[in-house]
Every structure is written in structure tokens, then in C-alpha cells.
Amino acid sequence: MNRSDVIVVGAGLVGLAAARRLADGGARVLVVESTRVGAEASSAGAGMLAPQAEAQPDSPLLPLALRARDHHLELTPVLEGETGMSLGLSRRGSFEVAFTEEDEAALRSRLAWQQASGLPIESLSAEEIREAEPNLSPAVRFGLYLAGDRRIDNALLVRALAASAVAKGAAILAGRPVSGLAIADGRLVGVRAGNETLHAPVVVNAMGAWAGLLAGDPWPPAVEPVRGQLISFDVAPPPLRHVIASPRGYLVPRADGRLLAGSTSERAGFDKSVTAAGMRYVLDVALEIAPVLADQRIGDAWAGLRPGTPDGLPFLGPGALPxxxxxxxxxxxxxLLGPLVGEMVADLVLGRRPSVDLGAFSPSRFAPART
Ligand SMILES: Cc1cc2nc3c(=O)[nH]c(=O)nc-3n(C[C@H](O)[C@H](O)[C@H](O)COP(=O)(O)OP(=O)(O)OC[C@H]3O[C@@H](n4cnc5c(N)ncnc54)[C@H](O)[C@@H]3O)c2cc1C
Structure with missing residues (x-):
């Protein structure tokens, strides 16, 4: 274990996807995780695979996100075949709904540019939407149908990726917080974990919201935690079949019978508390979309930390040290992006050309200019 080709720090979706690909490519790979596999955002998230939902025209994220959605469709049956697990990948698209004039204007503007770009998107009247989803609020006035959107059980996806990575030869060391990079004679030689140095000439930072905290990195990525709170309802039979999003939040039906409602977007440092104000916000979102939920039992509530960046784009590629x-x-x-980008960064490590140009996501874009 102390003789690896690559150390991946963080066992979320990104780190596990990278480790799986690296092991498949013949590298001796060690994943070092501070707590347990999938402990953070990758299990906390809502599981929407929605490349068009937040896309901006001309953003480099859109082609990456569309490719990532297709990648899930290819990867899921492979992982299900390897592990015998069912990952709850839905084949249904999603609805975006408007309740106010302002909501409708925002959706119509999205409809216009996405149709002009040839993306699959349709507008629907209130009657058409309620025909598809009778439990939606009668206050819905307009909507969009995104036929290509999907959803998956992300907690199960994490477990399947971990099992597959291990089956391909990756080792996972859980319960071992990495404190920083190990550098000898000016060269990267691994990571520090407690009193120990774990040796490898290559280190992949897949630390999610904590990615900026790797001591010894001369240009730590400008990643900031953005808290999201979620509620799950235990509802049988499920009142909705599709993911339904409004400009304020969403409802996501799960194959296991739960209905997830989310989410807040808060800058609260690394605090993962579930708060009264957060719950009020999420319940308002849920009841605005489907008032029928007012009488339903709340099963659980939790929070996760999204890894936010100053420009909303990820950091993918070489860092400041060889x-x-x-x-x-x-x-x-x-x-959505994790499985694909984990593999693409692994391809860079293996000296292969990734399937999508990652230039726009270069970690050096916020680095201080060299003098
Ligand atoms: C409420 C909520 C809803 C979301 N919904 C969606 C959605 O519907 N669709 C979507 O595409 N995305 C969604 N997201 C975003 C998505 O969950 C994250 O972008 C994604 O999970 C990030 O994956 P990751 O592997 O980078 O980070 P993480 O899953 O957070 O993994 C990072 C890992 O690094 C470990 N780590 C950190 N520091 C150290 C250290 N020092 N040493 C060792 N290990 C360390 C952590 O313990 C963790 O396991 C949602 C997020 C939240 C919070």
C-alpha cells in the first residue's frame, strides 16, 4: 500500500471514478479517504442528471454536461453487470414548471436558446403538464419538458463505483485524513496522513468541497463549500413520476419509494447543520410544486457541501507541481459530471488524450501570474 503509482485523495464519485479508470489502465492506485467511502456530497446529492437545467448559452460546461449524461447511460449497465446492483437510473425526462410571470419568462428564454441550439426541449401548457403529473399544483401556469434528463440513485452509484474500482485492483484506505502533500527535494513524493507519508509520484486532488485545503499546494484551487439541505418524504404510492423543478427547487422521485425535496444554497463554511430556515425553504419549495405533500410523513433531512468555484466551472487537470x-x-x-470527469483526469494522468477538451477548466485559470 505504501508503493503506489497514483494516490487519489477523496472517495467521492470523482475520486472513485478516477481510481477505477487508473486501475483499469494498469496503475497501482491508492484512494485515501478521511472518513468513509461516499461520506459527503456524492451521497448527499439529489441524483439529477440534468445537463440542460442550469446551462448557460455558450458555456463550456454544456458540451461537457451533455457528454457526461450520455456517459452515465453507458456506464450504468456496465456497473450493474459488474456488481449485480440496480442503480435506479430512470429513463424518464423531467419537467420545469413556472408559477409566476417571472418564472415563465425565465423558462421561455431558456426554451428559445436551447431550441435554437438544437437541444431536446418542449414547452407545455398547464393542462398538458397536469395531465402527465396530476398531483402537481393547480397554480402551475407553464412548463418545459426535458426528454433527455435522467436521475440516478447517487448513493448506490458511489457504492458500485467503489466496488468496481476495488475489483479492478484499486486499494481504498478509509478513515485517514490527508493533511498535505509530501515534497522532497522540491518534488512531489506523495501525501502526509497523520505521522505517515504515503508514497506516489502522482497525486489526484478529488477532495470535493475540501479541495482547497491540501497543505503544500502552491496554488490551491479556489473551492468553497456551498451547503444544500434536503428532505425526503416516505410516500407510497409516489405522487410524482418525473423530476419536477421550479426556479426555486425540485422534487425527485426515487426508485426506493422516497421523494426528495431540495435544496438550499448557502455559504456557511464547512457546517453541515440542518437548520430551521433551511427546512422552511425546502418545505416551501415542495408544497409549492405539490401541495398534496402537506399530509405526508417526512422521512429524513440532511445537508451536504457542494464544491463551489468562483466562475461555476470545475478545476480539471494539472496543478502547480509536476x-x-x-x-x-x-x-x-x-x-452528473463526476464519473466522466474522474475518468478524464485519470486519462491525463495516464498520458491519454481525454474525450472532451478540458482547456476551459484548467486549474491555472485563477493562479497568480508567474513573474
Ligand atoms: C444538496 C445537494 C444536492 C445535489 N444534487 C445534485 C444533483 O441532483 N445532480 C448533480 O449532478 N449534482 C448534485 N449535487 C452536487 C454533487 O453532489 C457534487 O458536485 C459531487 O458529489 C462532488 O463530488 P466529489 O467527489 O467532488 O466530492 P465529495 O463527494 O464531497 O467527495 C470528496 C471526498 O473527499 C474526502 N476528503 C475531503 N478532505 C479530505 C482529506 N483531507 N483527506 C482525505 N479525504 C478527504 C471527503 O471525505 C469526501 O468523501 C448536489 C449537492 C448537494 C449538496
Whole structure:
């Protein structure tokens, strides 16, 4: 274990996808995780695979996100075949709904540019939406249908990726917080974990919201935690079949019978508390979309930390030291993007050309200019 080719720090979706690919490529790979596999955002998230939902025209994120959605469709059956698990990948699209004039204007503007870009998106009248989802609020006035959107059980996806990575030869060391990079004679030689140095000439930072905290990195990525709070309802039979999003939040039905409602977007440092104000916000979102939920039992509530970045784009690629790579900053789209970008950063490590140009996501874009 102390003789690896690559150390991946962080066992979220990104780190596990990278480790799986590296092991498949013949590298001796060690994943070092401070607590347990999938302990953070990758299990906390809502599991929407929604490349068009938050896309901005001309953003480099859109082609990456569309490719990432297709990648899930390819990867899921492979992982299900390898592990015997069912990952709850839905084949249904999603609805975006408007309640106010302002909501409708925002959706119509999205409809216009996405149609002009040839993306699959349709507008629906209130009657058409309620025909598809009779439990939606009668206050819905307009909506969009995104046929290509999907959802997956992200907690199960994490477990399947971990099992597959291990089956391919990756080792996972859980319960071992990495404190920083190990550098000898000016060269990266591994990471420090407690009193120990774990040796490898290559380190991949897949630390999610904590990615900026790797001591010894001359240009730590500008990643900031953005808290999101979620509620799950235990509802049988499920009142909705599709993911339904409003400009304020969303409802996500799960194959296991739960209905998730989310989410807040708060800058509260590394505090993962579930708060009264957060719950009020999420319940308002849920009841605005589907008032029928007012009588339903709340099953659980939790919070996770999204890895936010100053420009909303991830940090993917080489870092400031030879042998250091970043695979972090996936913000609101890491369930969607994680499996693909983990593999693409692994490809860079293996000296292969990634399937999408990662230039726009270079970690050096916020680095101080060299003098
Ligand atoms: C409420 C909420 C809803 C979301 N919904 C969606 C959604 O529907 N669709 C979507 O695409 N995305 C969604 N996201 C975003 C998505 O969850 C994240 O972008 C994604 O999970 C990030 O993955 P990651 O592997 O980078 O980070 P993480 O899953 O956070 O993994 C990072 C890992 O690094 C470990 N680590 C940190 N520091 C150290 C250290 N010093 N040493 C060792 N290990 C360390 C952590 O313990 C953790 O396990 C949501 C996020 C939240 C919070």
C-alpha cells in the first residue's frame, strides 16, 4: 500500500471514478479517504442528471454536461453487470414548471436558446403538464419538458463505483485524513496522513468541497463549500413520476419509494447543520410544486457541501507541481459530471488524450501570474 503509482485523495464519485479508470489502465492506485467511502456530497446529492437545467448559452460546461449524461447511460449497465446492483437510473425526462410571470419568462428564454441550439426541449401548457403529473399544483401556469434528463440513485452509484474500482485492483484506505502533500527535494513524493507519508509520484486532488485545503499546494484551487439541505418524504404510492423543478427547487422521485425535496444554497463554511430556515425553504419549495405533500410523513433531512468555484466551472487537470492533478469544483453538477470527469483526469494522468477538451477548466485559470 505504501508503493503506489497514483494516490487519489477523496472517495467521492470523482475520486472513485478516477481510481477505477487508473486501475483499469494498469496503475497501482491508492484512494485515501478521511472518513468513509461516499461520506459527503456524492451521497448527499439529489441524483439529477440534468445537463440542460442550469446551462448557460455558450458555456463550456454544456458540451461537457451533455457528454457526461450520455456517459452515465453507458456506464450504468456496465456497473450493474459488474456488481449485480440496480442503480435506479430512470429513463424518464423531467419537467420545469413556472408559477409566476417571472418564472415563465425565465423558462421561455431558456426554451428559445436551447431550441435554437438544437437541444431536446418542449414547452407545455398547464393542462398538458397536469395531465402527465396530476398531483402537481393547480397554480402551475407553464412548463418545459426535458426528454433527455435522467436521475440516478447517487448513493448506490458511489457504492458500485467503489466496488468496481476495488475489483479492478484499486486499494481504498478509509478513515485517514490527508493533511498535505509530501515534497522532497522540491518534488512531489506523495501525501502526509497523520505521522505517515504515503508514497506516489502522482497525486489526484478529488477532495470535493475540501479541495482547497491540501497543505503544500502552491496554488490551491479556489473551492468553497456551498451547503444544500434536503428532505425526503416516505410516500407510497409516489405522487410524482418525473423530476419536477421550479426556479426555486425540485422534487425527485426515487426508485426506493422516497421523494426528495431540495435544496438550499448557502455559504456557511464547512457546517453541515440542518437548520430551521433551511427546512422552511425546502418545505416551501415542495408544497409549492405539490401541495398534496402537506399530509405526508417526512422521512429524513440532511445537508451536504457542494464544491463551489468562483466562475461555476470545475478545476480539471494539472496543478502547480509536476505530478499533481485536480479533479474538483463540480459544484451543483457533480453527480452528473463526476464519473466522466474522474475518468478524464485519470486519462491525463495516464498520458491519454481525454474525450472532451478540458482547456476551459484548467486549474491555472485563477493562479497568480508567474513573474
Ligand atoms: C444538496 C445537494 C444536492 C445535489 N444534487 C445534485 C444533483 O441532483 N445532480 C448533480 O449532478 N449534482 C448534485 N449535487 C452536487 C454533487 O453532489 C457534487 O458536485 C459531487 O458529489 C462532488 O463530488 P466529489 O467527489 O467532488 O466530492 P465529495 O463527494 O464531497 O467527495 C470528496 C471526498 O473527499 C474526502 N476528503 C475531503 N478532505 C479530505 C482529506 N483531507 N483527506 C482525505 N479525504 C478527504 C471527503 O471525505 C469526501 O468523501 C448536489 C449537492 C448537494 C449538496
Amino acid at each position: 505530478g499533481l492533478f485536480h479533479a474538483c469544483g463540480l459544484f451543483r453538477n457533480g453527480i
